[in-house]
Amino acid sequence: MDEPITLSKGTPGTECAIAKSLDTISNKWTFLIVRDLLLDGTVRFGELQRSLDGISAKTLTLRLRELEEKGIVSRQVYPEIPPRVEYSLTDKGKQLEPLFIELKRFGMTL
């Protein structure tokens, strides 16, 4: 597995790697949620919502649950009044950082 990573579609097993990435994060809000978590580490629901500017609570909840299921995000509930819930990236989620660097690099060339 030390071979350089190149694009390809022929090799069985690796041919859908890109598709798998896409299934995980190819959603407008999902990208931005992960970016915020990369930048800020641990964030409360409300902070996330304000930071994302425009997202509805429903959508944010849905995307976070999805990311949780996929093991990208972890959810920590504090049984307090008023309730507090904090989100952060799992180790798997943190592996997305290089992808975001590239995403930003390309965006800056536009």
Next chain:
Amino acid sequence: MDEPITLSKGTPGTECAIAKSLDTISNKWTFLIVRDLLLDGTVRFGELQRSLDGISAKTLTLRLRELEEKGIVSRQVYPEIPPRVEYSLTDKGKQLEPLFIELKRFGMTL
């Protein structure tokens, strides 16, 4: 511009770089179309459609037109019978390659 690229949302002007990338390619088929063009260089409409397996002609046309407008893809029409149209990436489009390498790398960890 030699400074290392890091994620950030504070810096005005660069704060939406990721969002701009996403506006450009955050679509299920768009990603896969660009990947095919990266791999195959110059491709005809029909080849692209067969290669993408499942995309309808309508959707393929729409996405290609979109990419053309954004300067990612160039379209070359040969006035022949039967008609031949070839698509390839522009220089700007080719700058997407590192992003796809990362996309694949991450997908392989899943």
Next chain:
DNA sequence: CAGCATCCAACGAGATACTG
């Protein structure tokens, strides 16, 4: 505060039929 339930609008995309 952090949600869930409901309703509704917009968009992406498939199927099908047709054309230069």
Next chain:
DNA sequence: CAGTATCTCGTTGGATGCTG
């Protein structure tokens, strides 16, 4: 061959109101 036109459908997401 490389589209275009039309219809339909499923999903995404915003708005609003309610709750522990």
